[in-house]
């Protein structure tokens with residue numbers, strides 16, 4: 001299936017990595033050519049397009065054969081196209097009858113055209129735009145009832161003006177778009193049916209349309225009637241549209257401007273995008289050979305396309321293509337620049353990096369201090385910095401600050417976790433950076449959100465003490481921090497959650513924003529359940545070791561050979577299973593132990609009894625019994641044991657990374673991945689934690705610094 005485009009605003013320096021060209025020549029192109037191409041030739045066209053790397057084809061339309069005899073073989077074409085691997089097959093359908101055919105043929109997508117111009121709608125479809133909306137609702141209902149998986153795309157045509165009607169109000173386009181989505185269209189696209197659009201109009205209308213449809217605004221269909229087709233594509237790319245219709249040899253297009261160019265020529269569009277570094281996955285020589293074939297088939301017809309006339313320049317380099325096996329990650333194409341250290345900031349960057357963003361970590365020239373921490377800090381750097389690039393920049397030099405600013409200006413997202421005021425000192429704060437980059441999303445990860453405590457220095461342990469968590473974790477009178485950096489990690493995660501939400505909002509508004517997350521407030525969120533326990537019961541929550549358990553059996557037991565095991569039964573049903581499995585039927589027959597709350601009330605005596613009974617079993621015997629009967633249990637495991645955990649080994653929960661610093665630099669170990677799957681797969685390690693300044697040269701060159709300038713910066717120790 002086609003990827004839904006990132007509905008996002010690109011900063012001037014970043015083009016998307018990929019775009020989809022949907023070849024619509026077999027439908028839009030051929031429908032405006034009177035002669036009927038033999039089916040065999042069309043099949044050859046489909047074969048050739050697939051071989052050239054085309055992954056989306058609109059192969060025809062389900063309209064009455066008497067109206068468009070050229071497209072009467074659409075069903076046969078869909079059936080053939082569906083046999084080709086990874087080919088997403090679209091058809092146009094004007095009404096319910098066509099939709100039924102599309103679903104019966106199992107097309108991947110049916111495009112329902114609607115004209116925003118009332119006059120054009122009546123002339124072309126003999127329905128008002130609102131009648132088309134109603135038809136979409138009926139088609140959606142029919143699709144849902146049939147269980148078909150054919151996607152419904154509604155294409156809003158004459159969106160920029162109409163030959164018959166003249167001006168088309170943008171507000172009417174947006175109203176119809178919203179109505180189509182409300183009626184059940186899975187996605188919408190905009191078409192410049194008669195070639196009236198220019199880049200400024202595209203920018204304005206698509207920005208508004210993104211506000212209405214967000215990520216459900218799928219693509220653009222531009223014509224080259226007046227030579228502005230490619231310019232309009234560039235304008236749409238700038239606001240985040242990455243799917244474009246085009247026809248080989250530029251056939252089809254506007255029927256109301258005889259002799260003018262038709263659709264954008266697929267080969268011209270692919271040439272432009274590839275040259276810009278936006279991968280289309282099309283093989284240019286094969287595409288041009290296919291264009292030759294189509295030209296032969298259509299001999300005598302007016303064909304278009306500038307590349308065909310001039311040929312590929314000798315310096316042409318296609319956009320880099322990722323290996324087929326490497327899946328597209330959700331945040332690919334986004335650039336994050338992080339000014340982070342310790343755990344909280346790096347965790348935020350790690351989440352974005354694992355999800356596919358390009359994350360560039362700015363380090364001092366002598367390195368992030370966590371590269372060299374001892375003891376409990378030794379694992380920080382390798383754990384939280386994989387999949388990132390490192391550039392060493394000295395912010396204490398004007399040249400270093402200049403590099404940092406340039407880099408931050410090229411970013412979609414800046415994340416930082418320094419002391420309040422430190423980023424402002426260097427002109428790297430949100431107010432300064434966003435003035436030149438309004439799409440910027442800026443995450444500040446701090447000890448406290450703004451307020452009375454904001455200038456205090458906070459570390460995880462500080463907020464665990466002042467936020468009730470240490471009190472809840474330790475025994476009474478012995479406050480104890482949790483066994484890992486819970487607030488740093490979660491504070492970083494909440495920063496990333498805010499960033500993801502801001503990205504969605506930016507897709508709709510084109511504007512970025514500042515996101516803040518903090519250790520203290522995170523900790524308060526964690527202990528919120530205990531605060532509400534007090535609010536509801538009037539009894540203060542007791543520290544975990546002393547808590548009134550909600551369940552009688554929910555504890556660590558020391559069993560045979562002094563081994564320990566955690567056992568639980570958290571419902572009356574589980575209690576029954578537990579007693580039967582261990583032969584404790586006498587406990588079952590005691591009426592005072594009948595319900596969970598009865599057992600909780602008698603917990604001290606009951607637990608003492610259970611400890612005695614369970615002490616005769618080994619931990620392995622109890623594990624086996626509990627596993628067999630579906631009861632909760634857990635061995636008491638230490639972090640180092642997890643390297644050998646069979647579940648983690650079998651599911652790839654740990655991935656290899658190379659250590660960068662310290663005595664074991666260069667050695668390989670394994671690190672925990674983000675605890676989630678997407679489409680059934682874990683998000684893996686694409687690159688090792690970087691060595692200090694590993695990407696300094698590469699990043700500076702991409703920013704436009706020449707080799708001499710880079711050497712100069714290195715010489716001045718402004719970068720490292």
Ligand SMILES: CC(C)(COP(=O)([O-])OP(=O)([O-])OC[C@H]1O[C@@H](n2cnc3c(N)ncnc32)[C@H](O)[C@@H]1OP(=O)([O-])[O-])[C@@H](O)C(=O)NCCC(=O)NCCSC(=O)C[C@@](C)(O)CC(=O)[O-]
Nearest residue numbers: 342343344363364393394395417418419446447459460485
């Ligand atoms: C974490 C603290 C307290 C550290 O406090 P700090 O070490 O004093 O760091 P800072 O933020 O004040 O800035 C450090 C200095 O490094 C400089 N610096 C930085 N980058 C560069 C560069 N490229 N080139 C040159 N210089 C650089 C930066 O410019 C500044 O120098 P100054 O400008 O003042 O001269 C502070 O940063 C802060 O309050 N941050 C916000 C809250 C926060 O993130 N807290 C830490 C969470 S992670 C953590 O603490 C781990 C831990 C301990 O909790 C683990 C656990 O207990 O489980």
